[in-house]
Every structure is written in structure tokens, then in C-alpha cells.
Amino acid sequence: MLMKHQVYRSGMTLIEVMIATLLIAVALSAMLGANGYVTQVNRAGGDLSVAQSLLEHIKEKTEALPVADPETSNAVFGPEEDDWTAYDDLDDFDGASFCPPIDGRGDTLPQWSTFTQQIVVENVKVDDLTAPVADLDSNFYRVTVTILSQESEVTSATWIRCLYSEAE
Ligand SMILES: [Ca+2]
């Protein structure tokens, strides 16, 4: 009777130990998982702040330029120049993509070479700035800049520029 009681008690202890081990394992894996999550969030936050500064660089670069080409005015939509370093008006940057990205002065930023700046310039309706129209069909230009990190979008921004015709 005494023997049986002892076996019973030791069996209970073994189950308790197993449950305790299992609980520790679950707690550990949850902690490790949480750590991984924190690292991911930190990296995403770092990517976002870099992406926002890369977006500002494009804004700075294009806002310094006129909407129409200084020589040919708005006869052509898109670049009149072969090399982007000679771009001198806003729509020259339509379809441009920079990887490594560039800063506001046009210098490349090799330290951020995993990022890409993509630029789209479109004419949009005067009474609906979200509706694109054919090239040169309006005086309103919508600029969309998208920043990608390793081919996935991190952030983007859109703004409007306006061409005031000389007749006005
Ligand atoms: Ca030009």
C-alpha cells in the first residue's frame, strides 16, 4: 500500500515537471517571437524614415524646376534631354527611376542603394485633380513619387504643380 502511494506521487511529480517544461518552452518561444517582431518593426521604421527623406529629395529637386521646358516650352511632354542630369523641367522626370537614389542636388546616394525613387508626372483634369488626362491636355501636373525598398513600396506622395500660360 505504501509502495503504491509512492509510485502515484512520483508519477504526479513527473507530469508536473513535464507541464512546467512545456510552459517554459511556450513562454520562451513567445518571447523569441516577440523579439523577432520588434526587430521587424524597428527595421520597417528605419526604412520609412529613409524613404521619407528620399521622397523629400525628389521634391526638392523637381520643385526648383519650371513646369515647362525653358527652351521648347510645353511643346513636348517628357524629357527633351538625353541625360537626366540635364533635365530642366518637371515633365522631364516622368517615368524616371533612380537606384541608387539621388538627393536634392542630383548627387547619387550609394549608401541607400537598396532603395529606388520612382517618379510619374501626369496631366490631370482641372476640376478633378485625381483624374489623369492626355499629355499636355491640361495646365495641371500631378507628380507621384514612390519609394521602394528591395522592390516593395515603403511610402509615396503626390502633389500638384500648375503651368500658367504666357497669354494669361
Ligand atoms: Ca527639359
Ligand SMILES: [Ca+2]
Ligand atoms: Ca520636358
